Amino acid sequence: MTEIRLHLSVRGLTDADLPSCGWAGSPKHVRELVHQIRRAEAGEIDYLAVCTPAGLPVALGGIDYTVRPGAGTLWQLGVHPALQSCGIGTLLVRSAEQRITARGLTRAELGVEESNPRARALYERLGYRAFGRELDSWDVEAEDGSFQRYETMCTLMRKHLA
Numbered sequence: 568m569t570e571i572r573l574h575l576s577v578r579g580l581t582d583a584d585l586p587s588c589g590w591a592g593s594p595k596h597v598r599e600l601v602h603q604i605r606r607a608e609a610g611e612i613d614y615l616a617v618c619t620p621a622g623l624p625v626a627l628g629g630i631d632y633t634v635r636p637g638a639g640t641l642w643q644l645g646v647h648p649a650l651q652s653c654g655i656g657t658l659l660v661r662s663a664e665q666r667i668t669a670r671g672l673t674r675a676e677l678g679v680e681e682s683n684p685r686a687r688a689l690y691e692r693l694g695y696r697a698f699g700r701e702l703d704s705w706d707v708e709a710e711d712g713s714f715q716r717y718e719t720m721c722t723l724m725r726k727h728l729a
């Protein structure tokens with residue numbers, strides 16, 4: 568195995584990034600990122616892109632400041648499948664925490680699906696602790712373009728930021 572160094576930068580997602588975000592989810596999900604960029608411009612959320620030196624995003628994640636007063640809620644965290652388990656998710660979470668503290672807030676929260684123990688283990692390693700459960704649901708686009716409601720139980724986790 569060969570080890571290489573990769574210099575990554577973290578910045579806000581832009582409209583110009585969207586053609587390079589196909590890996591992040593369904594076509595519907597990528598279309599809705601336009602809406603998230605507008606929300607970020609309005610200050611309601613931050614939406615981060617971790618980028619390679621070529622400027623291409625390899626990880627995305629949002630922080631919503633409207634879900635719970637006094638907290639930044641991490642959501643839609645994802646690393647390009649080809650680059651998972653290299654530490655990029657850790658970088659993304661730490662960068663999100665910096666955005667939250669830059670707003671003068673001291674709490675980060677997130678929900679992780681009970682069917683995703685790997686992601687939960689990562690958040691626990693980074694200092695998040697479970698404090699509840701919540702049913703979440705969203706529309707999933709089928710190949711024929713129809714939509715089905717997907718329901719999933721999530722563990723709610725939080726971390727106090729120094």
Ligand SMILES: CC(C)(COP(=O)(O)OP(=O)(O)OC[C@H]1O[C@@H](n2cnc3c(N)ncnc32)[C@H](O)[C@@H]1OP(=O)(O)O)[C@@H](O)C(=O)NCCC(=O)NCCS
Nearest residue numbers: 644645646651652653654655656657678679683685686689
């Ligand atoms: C969950 C997710 C965001 C984590 O991102 P990631 O880049 O894979 O996470 P990290 O690499 O920082 O840490 C996870 C793993 O890498 C290992 N790791 C961390 N830093 C590392 C480093 N510097 N070098 C090598 N391995 C490292 C950890 O031990 C961990 O091991 P695991 O793969 O056995 O769990 C990503 O895997 C993903 O997009 N998954 C699919 C979508 C998803 O589940 N999103 C979360 C919704 S809540």
